[in-house]
Amino acid sequence: MTLIKEFIFDPPNFLYLIFIFVLTYISQFYFRYFTRQHPIPGPIPFPLIGNFETYHPNSSQWARELQKKYGDIFEVYSGGLFTLNNRQIWISNASLTDKLLSPYTNNNFPYRTTENEGLDKMDMTSKGIVFNRNVNSWAYNRRIVVQVLMAPKFLKTAVKNTEELFFEMEKHWEKLGYLNDAKEQEIELDLVNWMRRFMTDSVFNLTTNTKSYALLNYFNTFNTLNKDERESNNDHFLRESEKFVNYIRLHFVACIFFKDTPKILRTILPANRKKSRELLDVVAWLNSKVLELIRERKKEIEKADPDEELSADMLTLLLTINTNRDPKYVKTTDKDNLIDARPMSEDEVRENVYEIMGGGIDTTANTFCYVVYYLTHYPEVRQKMLQEMEKIFGKDMNREITYEDLNKLNYCGAIIKEVSRLMPTVSVLFRVSAKPDEIAGYKFLANTQFFINVPAIQMHPSHWNQPEKFDPDRFMDSEQQIPKNALLHFGGGARVCMGKQLAILQLKALMVLLYRKYDVELVDMSGGIKYSSTVVNHCEELPVKIKVKHSA
Template identity: 35%
Template sequence: MIIQKIIDSFGITEFFILFGLTLTTYIFTFYYNYLTRPNPFPGPLPLPFIGNLHNIVDIKLFYEQCQQKYGDICEIMFNGCRCIIISRSDYMEKFLYPTTYFMKIPYLQGIEEFGFYGRGMVFNNDYKSWYYHRQFFTQALLTPKLMDTAINSTKQLFEELSGYWQSLGMQNTLSNNKEDNNNWTLETDFSAWLHGFANDLVSIVITGERTYAIASYYNTQSIIKSEHAGALVSDGNKFVNAAVKFINDIAFYMFVGPFMRHYVPIIRNMTIPMLKNRDYVFERFDMMVKNRRKMIDELPTDTEMKSDMLTSLITANTPRNTIKVKTVDDEMLKPMDDKQIRTNLVEAILGGTDTTSNLFCYMTYYVCKHPHAKQKMLLEIDSVFSKLSKKFSVSQEDISKLKYCKAIIKETNRLIPTAFMTTRYIGEEREFSGYKWPAGTQLHLNFIAANKHPKIWTNPEIFDPDRFYDDNKYSLKFNDKNLMMFGGSQRICPGRKLAMTELLLLMALVFKNYNVELVNKNEPIKIKTGLTINCEELKVKISPRI
């Protein structure tokens, strides 16, 4: 009653005065805590409520500029939390490789709202749960049968892709001789094809079924439609675009707090379509799980099960179990629920699609801008695979011989890493660089800057695959710890061998059979940074290599 009387006695002027005093007190406290923080490092000045969000127009560029302006260790503020940016690979080893830095992020309400926190691997800080899913991924992705499936599917999808390119090239090329199948040129967006191709391929490897994404994109470009049933391809391209958007939106939910997402008008209007897109993506994956579960239930008990990852996830710890997984807790030895299965599928399919397609686009961009590297790549491909046969056989042993191609992939990832940074979280007090870091400190490991650090890399801005092909050319020796490509420690990407195999084979298939040139060599590549660095467009000219 007393409080009510005080409120009733307030006029408009008093309310404004109280609001002003409260705001002033908050701002004073905010900057007092900021200026008296332990172990201060240089960094851009944060603002109350939003931290350093105002500094970010291009998040990739922001992290590069932080290293250039503030040094190898600096700090920023997101979501009300202090974040230390580490921008040198030899410093990162202390946080990537010891198991004491297992935790990736603290609890984030945004990640839970987006449907990821505490499940699968990427945003799971429960070691027992994470270890179980990690073992599952590793065993599922490294089976010889799955690798053979990946190789055969890559070849089959490429033959289909080649047919689409030829069809569009013949439609778009003004030629008197329409019977000459080698006399055409196609100007197209390479990134759209690669995102569709990677989505089809990864979906086949993980679920045993394809999304018909490349057929769907072809139908949007051609007056002649794909031979696949319309119902199968009708929304394949829509799903790929939604998946790319979904991955980019995760970063927004990591860095923007719940108050701003739900109550600040402009930002709230951004979150609504993000959540709708999330729901669409989840519905697609839920349908995959539902249909496969029904198929499994209807099979006789003595029927041999498929070897794909989706089947293994559904049958985990059931009488039909196809993969035996070690665990540190017997409580994990129970069937996965549909949300756990969905999270694993999302991480496997979208993670594999995004990194593979983007990295291949960036590799294409760089080799087309550097004729010497391109010619050296072609000589290696032609030496390993016969130039006379269009449909050549291929084995994992053949793929392993593409050493210069592998160097190109590594050098490309050095210049444009598909994941520009990763995070670590200190759960208890640790000492580093002469300082004691309190529990709760968040670390951002800045790959984009570390991969071009002038004290680690010779001529860091220059594209030169020889740095991974002939170490003797350089004064410094390089190894995988210097190159932040697949992460490190227990959280290193479990699909790295599969991803490298797919990339190398696709390089051989594309560049053995086609001339690929940039439409405009002087135009910078169009990218957008979210959780990963995504290639939005790459205009190329494609013609048969005779």
């Protein structure tokens, strides 16, 4: 025993043992890699870091480059001690997505992620929709949320909400001197910042029927009110509202951090340990505030007269579905239907509120900014859009917008589709197999991760005629058939975006409200879209010039 200790702790021998261990690990790694079953084209990974060396800061561009090199189906490996267990299959052709994007809830790809300790810690794998791995719970939550989001009363409220908020934003612009019509002054502003604040107010109000004051708080960063005036505007209350809004964004950051950072790295590394504590504090504070909001709303509902019409916000609708306040509610004793017929728990409502707020703000704000970018570069498309608007609304720049009006704007809808085809807000869709399966002649084990390359599919020459061309008319031609799963700006299959109709209505309303009253141009017409790409393509800035139109 003494001889063994002496051998091990002798420095040259210790280094020799480390060398032998590293050499054995690397040899075993590549032996497993090159003898793996059912190999797929892709870059050769390195131990520990996988294919990290190939990664590009713009993930959409990175995936497109790999597609060009390896084809419409390729594999990469993320890092970790057991790198070869972290296999990712990338799909870049719509014809290969039939199984992955099946519309049936009992399909073999029901999950967005593998089992994940970090998401368990966030309490997200058994509640809500996005990362819920309990198929029955996911189906129940989805059915109820879809019922809420598709309710005509809710959608009509959303249209009215969008118009009222736009008028509020115009008042802020006027107070800042942007709308000085006498001087025919052009506004120069960063549309991205205003639209993110706009959508924050919109989604927050539609979800909770309360105000987040995001637009007002952003306006106050330009405002030069003295201290007394700021205090009269409830400055403390506005700061608390801003904190709540920022914590909603941090909740999304926490999801990504706990999802992608292994427990050992969250524990060992001091910086990660600190970040973990800070994010958990944020989540705890936010949970308490949202649950407080839920319980207050429940009390309001209980106190309301049975014949009193309740507000059509999402929180109220979630709390009343499958209760006596639900006009479609039918009490059942059938054991098979008890799960679907029960009201949502407070924790389920909380998780759905987070997901709707997190998923509905940046996506719509980014898409609208991309719409504005393309309309400034294609004046003939903008003119055709204005003609459609005039046909529906006439020349009255202030006519009220209705739900029914927006559904008639087919060309505006085509513009949204074409912009989203060329510049999708979400660049990748995730799926995980529940059982072994086969795609494109390749066999896959259960728990295999699949990444659907949205930009590549939406620009694939086998799916689209002149895919690089901006042409909204391709969606107006009924004879031009769009291949199945070739347009994925709202996802696809059983996990297609539930807020699709809401987002389209909001985008159409914003297009009408902005373009019927203002001429919009980019500050820099020669520059491209400034955006960062991860899972979401974030518009970083969009400086525009806006000029008030004069009625004829």
